[in-house]
Amino acid sequence: MTSLTSSLHTPSASHGAYIQHQIERAIDALMASLPDPKGLTGNQRRGIIARYSAVLEGNFIYWMTAAYLSVKSEEARSIIAENLHEEVRDCHPGMLRKFAIAADAVPTDSDALAVYRELTDVRLFLGRLSAVPSVITMAFFEGFIQGFMDFLAELATDQGSLELEYTEVHGVCDIAHTQGLYRALNAEMAVNLPQPGTNLFEGVELLTALIRTIVPAAKSTKTYPANAHSIVHGARGNAKIARLTKAEA
Numbered sequence: 001m002t003s004l005t006s007s008l009h010t011p012s013a014s015h016g017a018y019i020q021h022q023i024e025r026a027i028d029a030l031m032a033s034l035p036d037p038k039g040l041t042g043n044q045r046r047g048i049i050a051r052y053s054a055v056l057e058g059n060f061i062y063w064m065t066a067a068y069l070s071v072k073s074e075e076a077r078s079i080i081a082e083n084l085h086e087e088v089r090d091c092h093p094g095m096l097r098k099f100a101i102a103a104d105a106v107p108t109d110s111d112a113l114a115v116y117r118e119l120t121d122v123r124l125f126l127g128r129l130s131a132v133p134s135v136i137t138m139a140f141f142e143g144f145i146q147g148f149m150d151f152l153a154e155l156a157t158d159q160g161s162l163e164l165e166y167t168e169v170h171g172v173c174d175i176a177h178t179q180g181l182y183r184a185l186n187a188e189m190a191v192n193l194p195q196p197g198t199n200l201f202e203g204v205e206l207l208t209a210l211i212r213t214i215v216p217a218a219k220s221t222k223t224y225p226a227n228a229h230s231i232v233h234g235a236r237g238n239a240k241i242a243r244l245t246k247a248e249a
């Protein structure tokens, strides 16, 4: 990220596509480092689901609200409001809690403590309400979550759970949410550029560190197969939407 940060010392509205590309690269790198679920013990599977829940259940809507409060452009506000509307209306935190209960992975106090420091860092960062870096962070988060769903579903299934509404819904709706946040980013950059020298990817770096506490990188070369996870961007994402829409019909 260092070379990227310095190359964007003076961000301009034309940097949107480049930033999106860097976010996608960061997501792909994180996905490529996931361990192979088949090599995990029951305790490790439970821990990943529990820490994921400890982070997402109470913070996702709060952090998206921080992005909403930070942006100034009408288009970015309306895109993020729509995202929040869906989260609240369809009770996504409740969906995640059901998922964790069914996988026998409700977060304990030690799960909350395991993520505490890195979680606090993300909270404080988003609390600065810096518009463009906040939208970049949430676009990265949405894109990662979407790609992570197949992995998370596999952990739950291996735990003996059949409750997959959370992973199925987010494997699909977060494709559109990620694309929406890229549009919000471009809209915001057209009217509200960050100060020169701002590290646009600070939130991506902090969130990556937090995700690492949820799911440590694979220690060996035995990683999650690259073709097993969906890609948020491009033709493979669209193919996944088509496949799931067909399956639901």
Ligand SMILES: [Fe+2]
Binding pocket: 087, 092, 170
């Ligand atoms: Fe959600």
